[in-house]
Amino acid sequence: MRFTVDGRQAYAYTGGRPLRAGQPLVVLVHGAQHDHSVWAMQSRYLAHHGYSILALDLPGHGRSAGPALETMEALAQWVCAAVERACDAVGIEPVPAGVIAGHSMGALVALEASAQKPEWLKAVALLAIAVPMGVSDQLLEAAASNEGRAFDMINFWSSAGINHHPGTPGPGFSTYIQNRRLMERQAAGVLLTDFTACNNYVAGLDRAGALPVPVLFLLAGSDQMTPPKAARKALEAAKASAAPVTHIAVPGSGHNLLAEHPDETLNALRQWLPTVLG
């Protein structure tokens, strides 16, 4: 669906079904240099099983107008605003109870959004998160000077192994090459903006320690981009907060777990969502 946020075009995939009043809302936030389609194997299922889905394209990504936003705080504000605008656009008021699930950079967005405490937000899911999410100098330099080289690095490090079954979005597809092509689709300069936002975000551990809502950590066992150990401090901080914490590991998966292990990711979400949304 298309709508506007602050006068700019925005887009969210709704999983093949329109938003419906009375259904809990699941907001899906993609990572750096990606768009809504990374959630293909989770969003469509959830949309057909009782949830309203907003798989957003962040500003400057996919079908949402740019420019890409430069800070995690701005991204979180935009996501909260986008949810309200999307519900407005289809006449749903107030925003139904919902969760924000984010992958990688999107997980930082979800974490930061929790601090804004929108009334409708009942939980956050943090997939393949690292806190802090420092980006190596080598990768930042490549993002600035040679995006193709940066895409190669990201893609190789995001994948665990040569094959992934079942293929995503179905048999016969290459998870690896799709990820490369999806990165190529974003406008020049977006990657550096995204990575800079990740690199500069310093509030993550504080947010994790003050989570006002339940949280799911869904971490990929063979992740080289955001290895599980890079989420440990945030996990410990969340456990020390008042928020209920669920931690699920996906053994053998690389960073690109939404596509590499689509069923395990979906199953984790579909089992956790009823516990936080009723």
Add this chain to the structure above:
Amino acid sequence: MSQKDYYGMDTLAVHAGASPEPGTGARATPIYLTTSFVFPDSDHAAALFNMERSGHVYSRLSNPTVSVLEERIAALERGVGGIATASGQAALHLAIATIAGAGSHIVASRALYGGSHNLLHFTLRRFGITTTFVDPRDGAAWRAALQPNTRLLFGETLGNPGLDVMDIEMVSAIAHEHKVPLLVDSTFTTPYLIRPFEHGADLVYHSATKFLCGHGTVMGGLIVDSGRFDWDASGKFPELTEPYDGFHSMVFSEESTVAAFLLRARREGLRDFGACMSPMSAFQILQGVETLSLRMSRHVENARKVASCLQAHPLVSKVAYPDLESHPDHALAQRLMPRGCGAVFSFDLKVDRAGGRRFVESLEIFSHLANVGDARSLVIHPASTTHFRMDADALREAGIGEGTLRLSIGLEDADDLVDDLKRALKKAAS
């Protein structure tokens, strides 16, 4: 050290798409000769049918053996995915039918395999899809042939019968100016000799019957999508960018930003036209792909030796092989196909039609048949077989002489092939 972006071609040719079978540990890809697959429960079944989950339902739509081949060829071509079909012709038809319909127009190279020409010129016209054929070397002709309803540009990496080398960069630029994709038939070249996506092509297909299988045993076709063509930005392909009533109003380009074409091709074309590949055939083609590099390098090495020998023979007036400096596309071939120009070429004998027949019938190692890309060397004399109804003038217009022969060079000892040809040349002259 340069950044590793992927695995090497030989590694992918052996491993891409295939993992040890989890139930038994079988290392080679099993042949899943089953029509259908048991659903764990009703919810999972419904999710598979609605593309909410990935998995196999019915072997016309996908099959575990076939999908290994599809993922392997996608990896070798650097595409986002592949679809295997019953033949190369089925692959071409599926590619066209996915994005064209009654009222659509195609611009195609006139240097095409006869079967492709038949499909475009005769059969698809009956269904309202028309084609303008152009000289593949003439950029102005490609451009002039474009119409508002043009939906596809199409040619072969190496054309038929003169082995015209397609300037993929030139033709893809013209296609993209017009916001339509370029489809390339890379049957003669395989990913070992050229990856058309690296030069601007958007879609590639193969007759896997030929070099990919490599042993002259089974029929098959494969389509691969680069994932680079922006169907939404084009605005010319509602099949991919607007709701499709035939599949739950799915908008394929929203469902997958980079794989919309293949989603529709599988969810509509493979489902409804049904030209799927047998798992047995997929297994045979996988066996061939595993040795693709080894075989293609030998094919090319042998073809070079045979072509050089023929070029020097007094009874031969012309050898059409881009690897030779005498070919008009030699420089382009050197740039696009530095590993070689394949193992299929034609040559002209200074004899009449009867002499051509004597030549073919005198060969002992070469097999006289209508195929290419076999481990065995093959020969055909178009004037007495595929084009026997044409008189000399009509043959000339098609670029075929009464003494034109087409060879597909196999994997035998090159010296034996040369000896066989020399012996037959003597008989042809007698």
